[in-house]
Amino acid sequence: MRRWVRYVLPLTLACSGGGSVEPPERTPVISVLGVQDGESRAGAVTLTIQVDVGTYEALLNGVTFFSGRTVREAGDYVLDVTARNGTAVATRRVEFAIVLGGESQLVIRLINLGDNEAGGGGDAVLLSDSTDAGQRHALIDAGPAGMGGTDTGFVARRLATLGVDTLQALILSHAHSDHFDGIPAILENTTVLRFIYNGQMRTFSRYNDVIADAQQRANEFVIPSAITELAFGLGGSRTHLAILPPLSTYLGNSNAESSELNDGSIGVEVEKEGFRIFFAGDGEVLANERWRGQFATETGGVDVLKAGHHGANDATFDNGFNGSSSWLAHTTPDVVVISANGTTHPRRNALSQLQSAAERTYCTNVHGDIEIRIGEGGVLLITVERNASADCTPGSDATT
Secondary structure, three states: OOOOOOOOOHHHOOOOOHOOOOOOOOOOOEEEEEEOOOOEEEOOEEEEEEEOOEEEEEEEEEEEEEOEEEEEOEEEEEEEEEEEOOOOEEEEEEEEEEEEOOOEEEEEEEEEOOOOOOOOOOOOOEEEEEEEEEEEEEOOOOEEHHHHHHHHOOHHHHHHHHHOEEEEEOOOOOOHHHHHHHHHHHHHHHHOOOEEEOOOOOOOHHHHHHHHHHHOOOEEOOOOOEEEEEEEOOOOOOOOEEEOOOOOOOOOOOOOHHHHOOOOOOOEEEEEOOEEEEEOOOOOOHHHHHHHHHOOOHHOOOOOOHHHHHOOOEEEEEEEOOOOHHHHHOOOOOOOEOOOOOEEEEEEHHHHHHHHHHHHHEEEHHOOOEEEEOOHOOEEEEEEEOOOOOOOOOOEEEEE
């Protein structure tokens, strides 16, 4: 009897040519966590990309994207992920949108620089447009703090405490050290997208060093020769700035006197939801005359006036000392806020005039930090660091 023996040959031997056959490569499975395809989200989104085998590449709106990053800007997004495992390829597309949710508000902080005698006490004003999708910031001036203005890093530290790492704009109103001595520390520690100043010439080396540093570090360097418009924020009701060009009479004089430097101040109108505030730098009589004549729309009938020159007489009265004030009759503020040291400024005559013109007056020397919040519909809320019920008090009886 013949016995039949069944042999099972290995696959490598059963194929013609004696070659081997590799098992098929598994196609990767792509997972995207943090958002669903077609979803609209209010606020920031953190995207996590996972593949079970192989490697992947991702593009968000055509730009390389890495897992774990957070998307904060409002807008429409397309995430394309391509995964590879050898020759096996998988793709996935997720489309989503970030929309603004919650209340949009502007917060204006007059930072108290203390009782130092650098100028009239210095200036530093932070503008923060805030929504659920994030914040955007701008800064007007950055003076020093401490006796004699020796603490030049004070404003930079305050920005860090508030979580400010990027400024949409850093505006230097004019070329006095109580407005610029804090800028170098900010440029070193903060991303500045635009540096805006009046183009003033000076022989003062410390000032020239600041301008050179700003020109090197800021993404954009601007000297306004006409009204410069700037809008920032993530909401539909963004914060709008109208930056008024300076009086040019003394800008080319590198030996300009103090009052001439003051009259070269940049003016800034800030508007949000119909609310308007005007920042006058250290502008004196000539600057005020020009602003109310050539820029009446931007300076007239404001809700809040940030008093010029730390509440000095020469920034308030028509003749620079006392008497009438066409400037206050033109601006008609409901509220006046003053950055001053309380030892030389505000001046007694100017403060009396400012208090008569406005329903409320706040001074950093009495009230510390002054915070103005503008919510939906331009609703105004003012809070102060201390002495909320106290009136402003003068720092000097000087007539200048």
